[in-house]
Each structure stands twice: as structure tokens, then as C-alpha cells.
Amino acid sequence: MRSANFSVLVSIACLHICPVEANDGSSFPDRLNTFGFNLLQKLETREHRNLLISPASIEIALGMAYAGASGKTAEAMSRALGFDHSSRAAALKELAGLGASLENPGPGVTLKVANAAWIDDSVHLNQRFSADITETFKTKLESIRFNDPGTILRINDWVSSATEGKINRLLQDPPSPPIFLANAVYFHASWKSAFPKQSTKEQPFYPHDGSNLKVKMMRQRSRFRYAKGQEYAVVTLPYVDDGFAMYCFLPDKGVDPLVEELKKSSWSDLSRTLRPTEGSVALPKFKFEYGAALKKGLTELGLGIAFDAHHAEFTRMVDGPPSLYISDVLHKTFLEVDEEGSTAAAVTGIQMKATAIMRPNEEFDLVFDRPFVVAIADEKSGTILFLGIIEEPKG
Template structure:
């Protein structure tokens, strides 16, 4: 295996058992919005899933055995959906721009909408969301359990998941649907006059508050046929377990997809990390907080490879295999500071994944209201990574309208100086919170 030689300074770091501190804080926020034109809604009740003890083979440190969802099908379903969704977006990313999404935010928003689907539309959504074989009470109670688990990190990590329903005051909604949203998703339910221009501001203020100001607008002008908004917001803020030292940040070349190089600020650190390497890529996990419950994973394709080749291997089965092969290794990491904005309309991706009926006049959302279909699913994100911290935000809007309309033998050296893929993962549950690719850090 070819390796670059370590500098004298790097060797000193390793010899001193990696005493360098690594300063870094991660702040992420995601908001998902379901904009619905609804005539009625319904609810399916369910009981809370039990908890069981489970080993945590993918954790950063030897996390204590904690209670997890006894049935991990919802987590697996969300992760399978995550990779399918990212693949569809990447395939249509002809410009090669950075990609950054929160599949968990999208999945939660769609799960709330799923409660209103019936018949073949519900079956199509279940296939897209990988929920086949699970009944609605099981799905809802599993999401409630997952929310509680994700929101109990260590003192140095903050994680919140908020949901809300904003209903046009003229709409008649099924009480059962509202009760389901409140009981399982802890959704705040409010009635508004959608003819009043101030209503959009009210909704946007909730999003801004729920994402700590990282997302300030998800709703523009409210169309006359919109009568319901279902909104999800995810916020994450955490300090690195080992913080980056600002004095180690310096300009280094970063190679763009075109082969051109540019000088870019790069943060450096030596230490012991959870690390995995094979013939195609290097991967490292940078944990947050005291116990490493949540981590930032970086996957760097080898120099003779690229992100497109990596994407061909990126699926749920390989992901599970890769996660099981991370081991503690000594090494050196150099990571760029970066900031990017990203936006995409997900209609085509979701149709390609099997949800086409939900966008058509044949859509059946009878459990939500009569004659409804999804009109548009939009997703917007922001992420910034620097020495002081990392901030990220994601919003998903779903509009609904009437249908009538191997191990290293020496310390590794990982220089992230070319396009790379990254994931923010909850190691306790295995849930993927955010994922993206950086091709041109700004």
C-alpha cells in the first residue's frame, strides 16, 4: 500500500500519543415541510415499541450498551431510503456541484404525509420509503422511539427534532390524523388564515426558531389551493471529541474535478481514530461529545478513483459492511474548511424511486382528505465547516394540491485534498442524519 512519508512534526505528534487538540464544533439544522391542500385527515393509533439492550459495534468508543428500538426496521428503512435518494440526486447532478441533504428530515416529513395515504398510493410510498412489512402503528411508534433516542445525546451535543402542522382555518381535518401527528410526532398544531399574507411569516418564524436561525424561510406566498403545511425541523450542534487547533490550519492545494488545483485553508490533526481503508477509498470517523455517540464520517476516493466510482458502490448493504470494519488506528488527517448552499426539487427522484402515483391524479390520500396529490417536493440545505464550528441546515417542502388540478501497518495519512463524500451518523441507532459530497470547497 503506497503511503506518503510523515513530516517530522507529524512524527512528533504520533510519538507524543497525539496530544494535539482539535477544535471544532458542529451545528446542523434541518427542516422538512409538507405543504398540503387538504380536505380531511385521519390517524392510526399504535402502541409504543419496547426497548432492548444491544451491542454498538460501530461506536467511536466503547459506548455503554444502551436501550435501542427493539425492531430496527425503521432505522434500516430510513438508511436504505437515504442511499436511494442520494443516488438519484447524484445521477442528475450533471454540473458536478456539491451535494448536501438531510435524508432523515425528508423521511420524517414523508412519514407524516404517509399517515394520510391510502390504497395503492400508500403502497407506493411504502416501497419508496422501504416500509414494506410494517403496519402504520408500528411505524409511528418506532418514529416516536427514535426521536426520543436521537434527542438524548451527551452534554456537549444538542439534538432536537420538531414537527408542526399549520392548518387553513377553513379546512376540515380528520381529528384522528391530527391526534396521530401530536401523539407520535409531537407535532404542534395551529390554525391560520391562509388568505392573510402574515400566515407565511408565522410559519417561517417557527422554522427559524426550530433551527436556531439557520433556516429563515421555507414558505413563500401561499397558493390558494394550499390548506395544510406539515413541517419537520432537525437541529444538531456538537463539539468534536478532540478539537482542531487553529494554529495547524494553513493553505494547501485542493484538486477540483477538472484536475485544476486551488489553494484552500485546511485543518490538520494527528491522533487515534476509527479508520477504514480498502482499494477504493480511505474513511475516517470524527466523533462529537464525550462518548462519540454521533460522528462525522469522511470517505475519500483514492487518487486513481473519483466520486462517481464511489457512488457505484454506495448502497445500504455496502454501508453496513463498511461500518463494521472501522477500527481504531493512529494517523494524520487534513480536512478543508468549506461552506456550501444546495437546493434541489425532489419530484423526479421520488417518482423514479416508485412514488409517481402520489404526484398524479390517481393519488389516494383519502385518509388525509379527498382528491389530493403531491405537487412539489423541494429540499434546500446549507453547511459550513471551520475551526470555530460547523453549521448546517436543511429544509424539505412537500406541497399537496387537489387532483383536479484492509488494516494499515503504520499510522495512516489521510489528506482530504480532492472531492469527498461525508455522512453525519448517530452511532447509537445507526441513523444517518446528513450526507453530502464536496467537490469545490468555498
């Protein structure tokens, strides 16, 4: 677990995971965000390093797999991912709405979402599944031979193109037949108010182990949306399009209790506590990549049956044999934050294998000089696009 003294956070997560019900009155973005924080917590307990996931990318990729699931597998995926499980059509409608909400951002923001499916030419794709993923996710379908040495190059080339070269390779080894699903998200935006470069100075940063790390600390004084909770402070840094912002949470007692506290609130409720307040923000410049296999974390969140070669049901994905299951979910991300703005990218690959209350604030001064969390959010829908923990900011 993390040090109780030196931690900073920007996000929401939880230690004890319960199935997310889709009919509890919460919005789909709030349910998606809860899933993201839950998964972040599962990954965060295992490692003390910079961590970044894209809940939106993971949900969309798994949503494509869900479109081909049936029986108890579909039920488990719906519950764990926070889909409306009153019907498959309702869940796919929510996912289509998510995709639509991320289209056509305002001037100054680049946001690209791409989906693809590579299908071995030895299997017959179910027509309903094909229609669902092309209509709901605008998925590019490509028939290939998985035993062709060029297959891995084609998939990695797609990844690089979809992320503007920020993630050049998802696969190290050739994928296994018969189906590989992928989602990619690319985001780039300038701050509404840039950090003056002349104000960036070298300053110490204190990781969880108490060591001293020299970082390039940016500083800006302005009027920010800000709130002070019982155990943390939060400030948002808006991009040039007010529809997007980065949330930065600075905990008083460490990341773990902050994550537990934030998990109890919906993102929309939390956002409403913020008030325009004059203050100063010191934030380190940083750039890093992150990668993880998500099978274990997703299994702990209730998706275990989808990874079970003997019990998974993906009968809506292909006609006839073979029976399919998810062998793993691969996730890679990239995040760069500097004086001018932010660039972020994510890709999620799914290998299908055959089986067999806060008050108005006084002026503040936030210095992010210890581990913290960042979240880049779509302010219109309340959807978190990228969610991460910064342990050692390095430019």
C-alpha cells in the first residue's frame, strides 16, 4: 500500500468492489467512471509507478466483445462494466451514445476514437455481431490470416496511426487466432491559460518512498475551479475548449484514503462542488508511457467468466465452431503534460481465442510536489477519458 504521508491524487477509485448496477438511477458516464476507478485501484495496489488507464478505451473495446457475448457471460460483462443490462439493445445504445459524445470536439481540441477487428479467414463472423459492432462502434473489419508473419505489423501500424504515433506498438508477439479486437483514443489540447515558461523552475518532488526527485515545476496564478474537501484539495485546469479539463487532486494523507473517499461520489456531483477561486497552482511537467495486461484486474471486478475457456459464451460472435473466450486484454497509454497543454493516447486490444459537501473557498496555493492523480474529462458528458497516478514526473 502507499505511504500515508506523501501522496497526491487526481481521480476516483475504491478498495472494495461491488457489481455496478445499471438500473440504480446513475448515469452511464458515472457508471463508466466507477468502473475506471475500480480498475485503477486494482492496478495501483500492485505497483508504485506512474499509472494511466483510459476507462473509455477499455469500455469500448470490451463493449465490442460484449456484443458477441451471450448467456451468463453477457450478464457478467454487463454488470461489471456498468452497462444497462435491461437488454442488449439498451447497452449498445449507451455505448453508441458514448462514442457520439466524443465526436466533433470544439476548436483547439483533437479527439480521435477508432475501433478495429481482425478476423481470421477460417471463421464465419455472425452477421448480427458484424452489424452491431460496425453500427455501434464504427468498427473497421478486416479478414486476415493470423499465421501470416505480416499480421502483427498490420495491427501495430494501425495502432501507431490511430494514436498519431504516440503508441507505436501494442503487440510484441503475433496474435493468436481467430479474432483480435482493438480500440484507440487520441487526445490533444492546449490549456485555456498556458503556464508561463519563464515560471518553470527546478523543484523537489517527494515520491511515496520519501526520496527527493528533482522535477521541472510549472507555476501559474489565475482563477481556477477549486474545492477543498476534508482530506484533499482539487483544482481543474481547463483546455481551450471548455468542454474538456484536467482534474488534479492533492491528498492530505496519501493516495489510498483519497481514492476511497472519491469513489463514494459521482463524478458529476464532485464537479458541482468546484467554485471559481483565485489561487496558484504548481504542477510538474511530465511525460510517460504505461502498459498492462488487464486480465487479473478485470477478473477481480467480475469478468472472470469471459476469460474461462470452459464456461465463456461468445456464441453471437461467430457462426458455428470454434467456441471463443477472451485470453487477455492488453492496454497501453501515453500522457504528456507541459506548459502549453496535454497529449494523451490509449489503445486496448482484446485477444479472442478458440477454446476450446464542500464550501466556498478561500484563496489557495497547490503545489503538486508528491504523488498525485490526474484525470482528463469530457465536461459535457462527465466521461473520464484518461485516469492516472503520477509517482515520478519526468519530462
